[in-house]
Amino acid sequence: MTKYDTKFKIKVVEFYLNNPVSIRETARKFNIKSNTNLLQWIEIYKSEGPLGLKVNRSHKIYSREFKLSVVNYYKTHETSIRLTALEFKLNQSQVQNWIYQFNHFGAEALLPKRHGRPSMKKKYKDSPLSQDKESAYLDEISKLKAQINENQMEIDILKKHLASEYGIKIGQNDNWKHRS
Structure with missing residues (x-):
């Protein structure tokens, strides 16, 4: 479960944008422990509007090619992880994780991982003997x-x-x- 729901995020960002207060003061007023969260919400709100702050509860599986394109964008455009995440509408920690995996383990580490119990079905069909x-x-x-x-x-x-x-x-x- 996420710590902050969509309505709360929109309320906080709109308060910050409509009042002459600092990010630190806004975070204190709404009891948000990290100013970084508030900064991210503000950037998302400015680029995508209030719908960008909607809590996404789906566990989307991204292809290796998409992950590589995100990592490639980060490396070639010499931009921050935060801005790369905004560009692709992804979570910043997800982008950071992909970059780490690519740098330490190569492109093969970006293959989608299978979750759950392995199948009990035979992996290979019985081939007829010569x-x-x-x-x-x-x-x-x-x-x-x-x-x-x-x-x-x-x-x-x-x-x-x-x-x-x-x-x-x-x-x-x-x-x-x-x-x-």
């Missing part, structure tokens, strides 16, 4: 099945040997019980 790969997999599966059967026979032989040698009774569930 004939050679499929036959190789089938051969390996049959070899592994044969190995499993061979191992199971060895286990059965060892169980019978243990049962006869040590008097161990083998139950239906392969629970080992000593004969008494």
Whole structure:
């Protein structure tokens, strides 16, 4: 939630513009802690009118190209972040963040970020196997099945040997019980 609503911003700016008071006095009168906020509101009001102060609650996703054009404008026109934000009708902190990301991490950092939980859908569709790969997999599966059967026979032989040698009774569930 924003700290100041649209009506309040318009009231404060119009008070400042219609009365011979300083920004500091206006901020004190309306209990605004930062003079910078008031300066921004005044500039927005002058450039866009009262509708420019409207609180925008949408989370707009900007393309990488748009972000790059904002950063490029800032760098080529040698202007302030505040004036760049006004030019593109953006929040000053948003422009500052894009410039920081570009300077420290490059253009790739300006790609839109995905939010929320990742999709549980498969990322890649199953591609059909070539004939050679499929036959190789089938051969390996049959070899592994044969190995499993061979191992199971060895286990059965060892169980019978243990049962006869040590008097161990083998139950239906392969629970080992000593004969008494």
